[in-house]
């Protein structure tokens with residue numbers, strides 16, 4: 001990825017834990033690196049095809065002056081978030097916030113926090129087999145679309161599927177959606193649980209009937225194995241009700257553990273079940 005960088009933008013602002021810092025203010029330096037593809041702007045020589053660094057400086061200065069955070073961590077987090085929300089072309093930002101006059105009674109050059117934040121691509125499985133299934137799935141997508149740091153970018157068709165695992169239950173309606181998000185996997189899972197809860201999901205039988213099930217299938221090419229979260233979803237390669245709709249929107253996406261595309265996994269599963 002290409003980068004547009006702004007080094008040590010000077011801003012007088014009032015972030016700090018101590019009353020004196022809040023009252024008097026002090027100098028901050030802000031360095032940002034924005035990763036984006038500058039090829040189109042490079043070829044066309046057109047500012048519309050890129051990010052205007054002057055406007056970025058103005059936005060950062062205005063934000064930094066008009067807000068107050070106790071911690072430089074919090075100020076840097078907000079600046080990174082502001083840049084990713086404001087400039088969809090920017091895939092990743094690095095923000096370094098320096099406070100050279102920090103109230104420390106020793107000689108030092110500067111203190112700083114350095115963070116990297118990025119936009120993530122994730123694929124979710126959605127399913128329902130209780131109540132008005134189509135309405136449940138449509139409502140789930142609407143709720144997801146209303147979450148500020150999630151954009152729904154792709155939707156598969158919905159498929160009627162026989163219950164897998166625990167088979168003594170009604171048929172499911174299943175689909176997959178693609179999203180872009182600024183959330184971490186854990187934050188995303190929390191959002192999904194809230195939406196499941198809002199739509200009346202009760203956790204009773206493992207693999208049992210549900211008004212709504214939302215699973216994280218892929219999150220970039222992340223491999224994560226914690227007690228609460230397995231990414232890629234642990235059983236997805238065995239589930240046609242996942243792979244079929246996923247192949248409609250992400251057939252070429254490669255499973256980072258199995259190292260096969262979704263299309264290849266689906267073909268293998270179909271062959272195996274014939």
Ligand SMILES: Nc1ncnc2c1ncn2[C@@H]1O[C@H](COP(=O)(O)OP(=O)(O)OP(=O)(O)O)[C@@H](O)[C@H]1O
Pocket residue numbers: 189203205206207208213214215216217227228229230231232233234235
């Ligand atoms: N990739 C993932 N997506 C969603 N939940 C996950 C994932 N990996 C682990 N989990 C954990 O699984 C727990 C149970 O989720 P849920 O009740 O939806 O399971 P289930 O739908 O019955 O089974 P399955 O996840 O195999 O479809 C969640 O609380 C969550 O902590």
Ligand SMILES: Nc1nc2c(c(=O)[nH]1)N=C(CO)CN2
Pocket residue numbers: 126127128161162163164165166172174207208213241
């Ligand atoms: N067809 C189908 N079967 C399932 C489903 C599902 O979404 N579709 N979800 C389950 C647990 O998540 C268990 N079995």
